[in-house]
Amino acid sequence: GAVVSQHPSRVICKSGTSVKIECRSLDFQATTMFWYRQFPKQSLMLMATSNEGSKATYEQGVEKDKFLINHASLTLSTLTVTSAHPEDSSFYICSARTGGGGEETQYFGPGTRLLVL
Amino acid sequence: GESVGLHLPTLSVQEGDNSIINCAYSNSASDYFIWYKQESGKGPQFIIDIRSNMDKRQGQRVTVLLNKTVKHLSLQIAATQPGDSAVYFCAETEVGGFKTIFGAGTRLFVKA
Numbered sequence: 001g002a003v004v005s006q007h008p009s010r011v012i013c014k015s016g017t018s019v020k021i022e023c024r025s026l027d028f029q030a031t032t033m034f035w036y037r038q039f040p041k042q043s044l045m046l047m048a049t050s051n052e053g054s055k056a057t058y059e060q061g062v063e064k065d066k067f068l069i070n071h072a073s074l075t076l077s078t079l080t081v082t083s084a085h086p087e088d089s090s091f092y093i094c095s096a097r098t099g100g101g102g103e104e105t106q107y108f109g110p111g112t113r114l115l116v117l
Numbered sequence: 118g119e120s121v122g123l124h125l126p127t128l129s130v131q132e133g134d135n136s137i138i139n140c141a142y143s144n145s146a147s148d149y150f151i152w153y154k155q156e157s158g159k160g161p162q163f164i165i166d167i168r169s170n171m172d173k174r175q176g177q178r179v180t181v182l183l184n185k186t187v188k189h190l191s192l193q194i195a196a197t198q199p200g201d202s203a204v205y206f207c208a209e210t211e212v213g214g215f216k217t218i219f220g221a222g223t224r225l226f227v228k229a
Binding site: 004 | 160166206216218220221222
């Protein structure tokens, strides 16, 4: 099946710094990528949808200036958490989908655990 | 609607028994549903999907049932194995939509 990778797998940073997380589709071209955040013992919360070459669409309540998303190519999307604070500590998961429409399967990355001290 | 910060309900079953995990979805406009399995510290893994024009679909050891009248989805796992222990999420996608919304999830414990 299709493989999605994320890098880094875990990161620890100081409060106020910025962290970049990469999401790559390894063996397919992803026209759409999604970023989710998951707190312990909770479900995945969709943060934003990114389409290659265009601006990301953010979910209500997600600050676009804090969570910068760049989908520069059909195989790479990046999420930058700017001026990170301890409350941003979470498990960030990306997914990638080929084609359009709602029924295409999403392939999920392994997640990135962020800890902000 | 969006999943809120609920603690995960838990289902505990004996190895070899059948498991049934339930999910109530919220959007009557959703027409595509997926079940995912998530192991600790990993991303979700696709298990099985179903479209709204079906009420049942079977895979290997898994069956998904859809009841659109009451907006209910279930995942049945036959002969549950220790390796099935994980958190299971249902997810829904709206007609013509691009985003998938996850349900609250259920933690499955399989006792050997």
